[in-house]
Amino acid sequence: MPVYRVTIATGSQWFAGTDDYIYITLVGSEHCSERKLLDKPLYNDFERGAVDTYDVKADEDLGEIVLLKIEKKKYWVYDDWYCRYITIKTPSGDYQEFPCFRWLVDDKEVVLCDGRARLPQDDKTSIMKQHRHKELELRKKNYRWREWQPGFPMSIDANRHKDLPRDIQFDTEKGVDFVLNYAKAIENLCMNQFMHKFQSSWSDFSDFEKIFVRIKNTISEYVMKHWKEDFMFGYQFLNGCNPVVIKKCTKLPDKFPVTDAMVAVSLERELTLEQEIEAGNVYIADYEVLDGVSANSTDPNTTQYIAAPICLLYKNALNKIMPIAIQLGQTPGEDTPIFLPTDCQYDWLLAKIWVRSADFHYHQTITHLLRTHLMMEVFAIAINRQLPAVHPAYKLLLPHVRFTMAINTKAREQLINERGIFDKANATGGGGHVQLVQKSMRSLTFRSLCFPDAIKARGLENREELPTFFYRDDGCSVWEAIKEFVTDVVQIYYSSDDTVQEDEEIQAFVKDVCSFGMQDLDNSDFPKLLKSREELIEYLTIIIFTASAQHASINFGQYDWYSWIPNAPSTMRMPPPNKKGMADVNFIVKSLPDRGRSSWHLGAVWALSQYQENELYLGMYPDEHFIEKPVKMAMQKFRKHLAEITSAIKRRNEGKKLPYYNMCPDRIPNSVAT
Numbered sequence: 001m002p003v004y005r006v007t008i009a010t011g012s013q014w015f016a017g018t019d020d021y022i023y024i025t026l027v028g029s030e031h032c033s034e035r036k037l038l039d040k041p042l043y044n045d046f047e048r049g050a051v052d053t054y055d056v057k058a059d060e061d062l063g064e065i066v067l068l069k070i071e072k073k074k075y076w077v078y079d080d081w082y083c084r085y086i087t088i089k090t091p092s093g094d095y096q097e098f099p100c101f102r103w104l105v106d107d108k109e110v111v112l113c114d115g116r117a118r119l120p121q122d123d124k125t126s127i128m129k130q131h132r133h134k135e136l137e138l139r140k141k142n143y144r145w146r147e148w149q150p151g152f153p154m155s156i157d158a159n160r161h162k163d164l165p166r167d168i169q170f171d172t173e174k175g176v177d178f179v180l181n182y183a184k185a186i187e188n189l190c191m192n193q194f195m196h197k198f199q200s201s202w203s204d205f206s207d208f209e210k211i212f213v214r215i216k217n218t219i220s221e222y223v224m225k226h227w228k229e230d231f232m233f234g235y236q237f238l239n240g241c242n243p244v245v246i247k248k249c250t251k252l253p254d255k256f257p258v259t260d261a262m263v264a265v266s267l268e269r270e271l272t273l274e275q276e277i278e279a280g281n282v283y284i285a286d287y288e289v290l291d292g293v294s295a296n297s298t299d300p301n302t303t304q305y306i307a308a309p310i311c312l313l314y315k316n317a318l319n320k321i322m323p324i325a326i327q328l329g330q331t332p333g334e335d336t337p338i339f340l341p342t343d344c345q346y347d348w349l350l351a352k353i354w355v356r357s358a359d360f361h362y363h364q365t366i367t368h369l370l371r372t373h374l375m376m377e378v379f380a381i382a383i384n385r386q387l388p389a390v391h392p393a394y395k396l397l398l399p400h401v402r403f404t405m406a407i408n409t410k411a412r413e414q415l416i417n418e419r420g421i422f423d424k425a426n427a428t429g430g431g432g433h434v435q436l437v438q439k440s441m442r443s444l445t446f447r448s449l450c451f452p453d454a455i456k457a458r459g460l461e462n463r464e465e466l467p468t469f470f471y472r473d474d475g476c477s478v479w480e481a482i483k484e485f486v487t488d489v490v491q492i493y494y495s496s497d498d499t500v501q502e503d504e505e506i507q508a509f510v511k512d513v514c515s516f517g518m519q520d521l522d523n524s525d526f527p528k529l530l531k532s533r534e535e536l537i538e539y540l541t542i543i544i545f546t547a548s549a550q551h552a553s554i555n556f557g558q559y560d561w562y563s564w565i566p567n568a569p570s571t572m573r574m575p576p577p578n579k580k581g582m583a584d585v586n587f588i589v590k591s592l593p594d595r596g597r598s599s600w601h602l603g604a605v606w607a608l609s610q611y612q613e614n615e616l617y618l619g620m621y622p623d624e625h626f627i628e629k630p631v632k633m634a635m636q637k638f639r640k641h642l643a644e645i646t647s648a649i650k651r652r653n654e655g656k657k658l659p660y661y662n663m664c665p666d667r668i669p670n671s672v673a674t
Helices: 126-142 179-187 205-211 218-226 230-239 260-266 273-278 345-386 392-401 404-414 420-427 432-443 449-457 470-493 495-504 504-517 533-555 558-562 585-589 595-608 629-653
Strands: 003-010 022-026 051-057 066-075 081-089 095-104 107-112 283-285 310-315 319-326
Touching: 003 022, 022 081, 051 126, 066 081, 066 126, 095 107, 107 126, 126 345, 205 432, 218 230, 230 319, 230 345, 230 470, 260 273, 260 319, 273 283, 283 345, 283 595, 319 345, 319 495, 319 595, 345 392, 345 404, 345 432, 345 533, 392 504, 392 533, 420 595, 449 470, 449 533, 470 533, 470 629, 495 504, 495 533, 533 585, 558 595
Parallel strands: none
Antiparallel strands: 003 051, 003 081, 022 066, 066 107, 081 095, 283 310, 310 319
């Protein structure tokens, strides 16, 4: 009588173990075993972190084991179970691996394939074809598209975190409760004393140091000391939280009538402004998308304001990016003066503060929310709807969508919902953030998610022209490492372009993203099919890079750059000045966020900048979905490449007063989960 040795590993996360009954059925190429209860008398099976072994006897040789059926039945009350993997030692001594890495809830049944990744055209038998089909049919019922707001990318159909499929929920919900985290931040940063004076103004810039007392952060302290200086203002366009707006100025727009006489004193090369533009030394940041966005009106006692400024920047002889002209609106005229460094110091400072506030809104809603969180949710849903667990692209991408649907659902519950936390501190709260996403969808193209293309489209690809653009340099290094890794994996499973075209599942995935996730948005240029290995490699690289490096680069530096509130006001309480000579210290302080909103702002950027417990960083794949040696070798090569990039970045940062590490691989989580 053949005996099959079955080894089952239970997850180590909280509540992974179970007291429910677990049954197994082995489905072989020749025969099928009897359904067997896995139970050891006087032994507590399937404890958290346990690895249990059982013998399963069969009446005859089953042949190659092609499927495993695992069933969980209630013992007393339903007790969820997380199964990591199952291995089978056959009577002939061969081992087969069956990755699981999923939860079994209620009276759940899971059917597992062996761990070899296979394309749909590789499965020739009807039993395997049926398995792939059934798995996807079930997934499509569990992972449904829903439009949270008109004009948004589609999201997962779940009102609350607990409504999500168990496999994509956080291991412990408490750690990602925005309300609890913000309350904790406010307490830890000693801000409770200011909350009772919610709507009262500060008296001076130095007052902001009172809520800065707990900050022990080199960059934050440097920002506090130098935030008024033009070099610090310009530096943030390259390496701050939002290094995606600045672009080469090839021609001054008509709406921004800066003259040579206005800026001549700021130019250092004895050239006219037009000549400096032709020489490639002039840059521009335009926040036109903010024009017409409604300011927060949820608090009847406080009027809040939003501006849509344009800022002209100049690369001086020391290669520093310096502001040389600022207009606080999109329509030139007497009521929209152009502010200059030669103006009164407070006029110039207030103009820069308005740009920094606009940059904050652009960052939070467009760069962060839309272009990482919401976009990655689209990819995550389509992955689960169209790619079975046996597909190599599913195995490759799954670690990079870990907890993304969970964090976004939590955000819709507590953060960006009506009367959510976003409304408490931000001028774009109360619906402005919704308008901003809707407007920004017009410029959200597939090509704009391709990092090298996005840099080139802004005219910033030349390293000699901007030698201190670390976001670009480190981003390109990480992009190439990811692309090389993806290329290695794709070439293992796809022998030719024809193989890509014949893969009906990857084609369905790409089409689902475009036609449902992005709702066939005009001019979005998201592909509906892939014709070559090169196109597939780029597509997968974009997903992994967006989930990991791009999100890390614009998320985890928020506490560094935004904790000094005058450097990134989340709201402004006075309208943009419509003439020069209005500003003094008192006027500026009255414009900045009040005590209560300052506290909410600081709590928010602290909470958003925290890494998850047990964070998994780029290149870390502890859940072994792939079992093939060539893929494991590719992963090892990938990790080595990332380690080299990390070492180079750390060497460059040595001794720097403003080190840049937002794209350092050892600080890049695999997925959007914060």
